[in-house]
Amino acid sequence: MATSSRALGYLESRKNLTGSALGLVGLALTFTGLAGAYWPFVIAGLYGAGALIAPPERPAAPDFPDPASRLDELRADFAKLHDYLGEVELPPAASGRLTELDALLAALLEPGWVADALATDPEAVYSLSRTIRQDIPESVDTYTRTRWWTRLTPGTEPPERHLERQLGVLFTEADTIAAALREAESRRQQTHTRYLEDRQRNS
Incomplete structure (x- = not known):
């Protein structure tokens, strides 16, 4: 249960979302022929770059009584x-x-x-x-x-x-x-x- 929760949390994280967005850019470059024969590395590299530049997750501050x-x-x-x-x-x-x-x-x-x-x-x-x-x-x-x-x-x-x-x-x-x-x-x-x-x- 803990492993699946962490996996689900990563799928929803900013790192994964940003990496996926740049991965889609790499996929678009592949379809246009700009990535050439190295398209898998281009997609993986753009995904990794997106995951690295994404802002870190910020835990919600505790909600104390007013x-x-x-x-x-x-x-x-x-x-x-x-x-x-x-x-x-x-x-x-x-x-x-x-x-x-x-x-x-x-x-x-x-x-x-x-x-x-x-x-x-x-x-x-x-x-x-x-x-x-x-x-x-x-x-x-x-x-x-x-x-x-x-x-x-x-x-x-x-x-x-x-x-x-x-x-x-x-x-x-x-x-x-x-x-x-x-x-x-x-x-x-x-x-x-x-x-x-x-x-x-x-x-």
């Missing part, structure tokens, strides 16, 4: 996270932290120019993906389980303090991403200003 489609998947997971958090009872302070983080994540994932800029930064997309798919669910779930044990062993450190600290760290990470996007737009604006001023001076 960055925008990755954000669509992340938005769907963000909606699932919302459904999960809606079933969890959190203390007021942690709930306030989570609300701030939720608003920032929603703004970054909002379809539009911000999300378009975000999609060009794979590290930022990965960081948000980790926050939504791993960090927030793990923080909330760990709080829920630890709170149950705390009720059995009073006097230990309240688990909500750890939850508040964790959500604070996650907010800082997301805010850093937003600041980087904002800085990129600011540099873009400054570059355009310099371009316009240079154009005016050179006109």
